[in-house]
Amino acid sequence: MPTTTDLSFSELRYRRLFEAAHDGILIVDPETRKIIDVNPFLEKFLGYTYEEFIGKELFEIGLLADEAANQAAFQELRKDGYIRYEDLPLRTKDGRSVDVEFVSNIYQEGDQQVIQCNIRDISARKKIENELHETKEKLAGHAAELESVVVFRTAELRLSNMQLETFVYSIAHDLRAPLRTMQGFAQLLAQEHATSLNQQGREYANFINAAAQTMDHLLADLLAFSHISQQKIELVPVAVADVIEDALSACQIDIQRSQARIKNILPWPTVMAHATTLRQVLVNLLGNALKFVATEAPQIRLWSEERPGGTVRIWVEDNGIGIPAEFQEKIFQVFQRLHTTSYAGTGIGLAIVQKGMERMSGLVGVVSAPGEGSKFWIELVKAPAPLIEPPSKGVKTS
Ligand code: ADP
Secondary structure, three states, X not given: OOOHHHOOHHHHHHHHHHHHOOOEEEEXXXXXXXXXXXXXXXXXXXXXXXXXXXXOEHHHHOOOOOHHHHHHHHHHHHHHOEEEEEEEEEEOOOOOEEEEEEEEEEEEEOOEEEEEEEEEEOHHHHHHHHHHHHHHHHHHHHHHXXXXXXXXXXXXXXXXXXXXXXXXXXXXXXXXXXXHHHHHHHHHHHHHOOOOOOHHHHHHHHHHHHHHHHHHHHHHHHHHHHHHHHOOOOOEEEEHHHHHHHHHHHOHHHHHHHOOEXXXXXXXXXXXXXXXXXXXXXXXXXXXXXXXXXXXXOEEEEEEEEEOOOEEEEEEEOOOOOOOHHHOOHHHOOOOOOOOOOOOOOOOHHHHHHHHHHHOOOEEEEEEOOOOOEEEEEEEEEOOOOOOOOOOOOOOOO
């Protein structure tokens, strides 16, 4: 080790930096490839004394121990003047394995060349990296586990939903027969035994009849809801104009009775849908538009709007009583009704609309304010344009 008295001022300054450095530094003779100097940090880090370092080749202190790697490193160093290994395993004198970053430069010092190797301990960084990697793997494992639990639970829920829907269907179906009997006998009482009943008796029979009718509507709607939830649905191109015509004729009696004015605004597109379900959805929306008016005759506008992303909205606008914003989501749930006293209904109509749209991979919504009418919309994917065959040559077309 050079003593400080042998050194010039700048050499002394370099020496102090060399000795105080918190990275290992080795100086190697490129001709002999032997270590000619080493700083105290590396002595402590690898556990060799200064004397043990001096005169050794790198592989002897566990650096670039593989012969081929050693040759390649020196060749690269001569060619580029620089080599860098981000992550190199190194063995200390007492046999521990440590990870280091190794940077080496070759440069001219007076009339001779020297190699300087900087060795940085990266064990702490590697430890954090490994822990991070393990944590990420654990997290990925947990996420996969969670995902499979969600898939399993969803399947379970779907199954119990289906069982419930089947249950509702069979109850609604089976309740109808005794109900019809009750309704029939109540009617018989009111009609054929009217003379033997007093006024109150006739009223009671009529009450039974009216209640049975309400219950029958409820059961019919429940059956429709179950049916729309369970039936097999295949989406095919459907001409909306035809379904609108169909839905309007299904509502014809109510249209006439309420003296409604209907504006059917053309053109109508072709959408990917299930015609019967779409018809049911439109009948329910039209039925509500005809029903929820104050005193004036209903005015209903029907039109379509192309949306970005290849979908189409079908709008059903009325001039009715409107719906406050806070109820606009709720009314799509089963049995949610706002206007229970003044308007007849079961509270299932919009649930059928929503279920139908869900089954057709579509959307439904409403824009409304009290006293300003309502605009219900449904959204479906537009059907692709049909391929038009080019006329074959030589054939005259008219
Ligand atoms: P129902 O018509 O049998 O009451 P729906 O499920 O069709 O049941 O509708 C739920 C509720 O949403 C209705 O009771 C009513 O309060 C409100 N509603 C639906 N459509 C309209 C509309 N066009 N205008 C105003 N309110 C409406």
